[in-house]
Amino acid sequence: MEEVKLHGFWPSPFSHRVIWALKLKGVEYEYVEEDIANKSELLLKYNPIHKKIPVLVHGGKPIAESLVILEYIEEIWPHNPLLPTDAYHKAIARFWIQFGQGNDYFRSFFQESGEEQEKAAKEILEMLKILEEQGLGDKKFFGGDAINLVDIAHGWLPLWFETIEEAVGVKLMEPTTLPRLHAWMHNFMQVDVIKQNLPDRQKLFAHMKNLRDKFVAPTIG
Structure with a gap:
C-alpha cells in the first residue's frame, strides 16, 4: 500500500x-x-x-x-462508501456538501461586532434553516442512518461553531430554533470515530478566544 x-x-x-x-x-x-x-x-x-x-x-x-x-x-478507497451509489442521489449529496461552504457570513460573525455581526447572524440562521429543512429533513444523518460526506462536510458545526458562539458571546443554534439540526449535532458527536477524533474543547475555546480578541480590538478614546 x-x-x-x-x-x-x-x-x-x-x-x-x-x-x-x-x-x-x-x-x-x-x-x-x-x-x-x-x-x-x-x-x-x-x-x-x-x-x-x-x-x-x-x-x-x-x-x-x-x-x-x-x-x-x-x-x-471505495469500501465503506461515504456517498450514495445512485448517480442522482450522489449529485444531491454533492450539492449539500457544497452548501454554505466558504461563506463570508461565518467569518463576519466571528470577526465583527455590532451591526455587521447582527447581519451575519441573521444570514447564518437563514442558511442553517435551509440546511435543516431541505438538506437534513427528518433523517438522523444527512446520509440517512449512517454518516456520509455531507455530515462530514458540516461536521464543524457541533464543536467548532459552538465554540465560536461561546467566544463571541452570541448563541444561534438553539434547540428551539433549529430542533432537527440540533438533534443531528448530538447524533453526529456520538459516532465513535467522531468523538474519538476531536480537539480538546477547552484548548479550542482558548484558541478561538485569542483569535477573536485580535479581530475585535477595544476602542480607545
Whole structure:
C-alpha cells in the first residue's frame, strides 16, 4: 500500500474532516502537524497556490483542499462508501456538501461586532434553516442512518461553531430554533470515530478566544 500522510493543524475543522474520512475508511496514515505561523517547506511545496492545510499526500502525490480530498478518499478507497451509489442521489449529496461552504457570513460573525455581526447572524440562521429543512429533513444523518460526506462536510458545526458562539458571546443554534439540526449535532458527536477524533474543547475555546480578541480590538478614546 502506498504511503499516506496528512498535513494538518490541530484546531482546524478542515483537517478533522479528512481525519474522520480516513478513519471511517480504515486507511492507515501518518499525521504531520503544521505550525501555521511558520509553515514547513513541505507544505509550501505541496500546496504552493493556497499554502494552506490540509494536504493529503498519497504515494508522494499531494492533494489540497478538504472537500477535494474527501472526494479523492472516496474514489481511491471505495469500501465503506461515504456517498450514495445512485448517480442522482450522489449529485444531491454533492450539492449539500457544497452548501454554505466558504461563506463570508461565518467569518463576519466571528470577526465583527455590532451591526455587521447582527447581519451575519441573521444570514447564518437563514442558511442553517435551509440546511435543516431541505438538506437534513427528518433523517438522523444527512446520509440517512449512517454518516456520509455531507455530515462530514458540516461536521464543524457541533464543536467548532459552538465554540465560536461561546467566544463571541452570541448563541444561534438553539434547540428551539433549529430542533432537527440540533438533534443531528448530538447524533453526529456520538459516532465513535467522531468523538474519538476531536480537539480538546477547552484548548479550542482558548484558541478561538485569542483569535477573536485580535479581530475585535477595544476602542480607545
